[in-house]
Amino acid sequence: MEEWFSALTSFEKFYWIIAGISSTIFVFVLITTFLVGDADGVDGDVDAEIESDTGIDFQFFTFKNLVAFFTIFSWAGISCIDAGYGKGVTILVSTIAGLIMMFIMGALIYYINKLVSSGTLKLENAIGNVGEVYLTIGANRSKIGKVHVTIQGALRELDALADSEETLKTGTVIKVIEVTGTGILIVQPLNQ
Numbered sequence: 001m002e003e004w005f006s007a008l009t010s011f012e013k014f015y016w017i018i019a020g021i022s023s024t025i026f027v028f029v030l031i032t033t034f035l036v037g038d039a040d041g042v043d044g045d046v047d048a049e050i051e052s053d054t055g056i057d058f059q060f061f062t063f064k065n066l067v068a069f070f071t072i073f074s075w076a077g078i079s080c081i082d083a084g085y086g087k088g089v090t091i092l093v094s095t096i097a098g099l100i101m102m103f104i105m106g107a108l109i110y111y112i113n114k115l116v117s118s119g120t121l122k123l124e125n126a127i128g129n130v131g132e133v134y135l136t137i138g139a140n141r142s143k144i145g146k147v148h149v150t151i152q153g154a155l156r157e158l159d160a161l162a163d164s165e166e167t168l169k170t171g172t173v174i175k176v177i178e179v180t181g182t183g184i185l186i187v188q189p190l191n192q
Helices: 002-006 010-036 063-083 087-115
Strands: 130-135 145-151 154-162 173-179 185-189
Touching (some): 010 063, 010 087
Parallel strands (some): 154 185
Antiparallel strands (some): 130 173
8 A cells, every 4th residue: 555655646645635534524424414413513504594594595615515525526636647637637627526516515405404494383474364263352452362273284273362343252264464573363354
């Protein structure tokens, strides 16, 4: 092994050293991702979804993307050297291959994160939905009652006030027209 490595030119050694280091890190990251999962923040990505955060969705320069870049960069360079290409072509091809891999990794993480649902109930999604009174609601917002409304694909039982002149009895079909700052639904009978 020592004889083989010492017989290489400095250009070839450069690519082999990068290949050894980046491939080792790549395998370590791959194994830990499968065993432990993708822990937020471990690799420098800030993937936490914070309400009203308009952060960067597509992240190009992350630890995983850089590891992927150097892994593909080095192995593409070694392949070009073995194929007999010159230094300029080797550097160009390996750099383009590494950048393509970074783009693929960034896009993959971006689209995977689009599939993730936070599961947070957003009461604003109830506005316009139709439901049914479960516990009587007083007229003119005089008494809080309860309604059954489907929000985000699930039937929910929520507190509600009525914006109507009449008391809404159990079984009345309602429509959500507003949500208060405290999370109480404002409803009215559907026939209004």
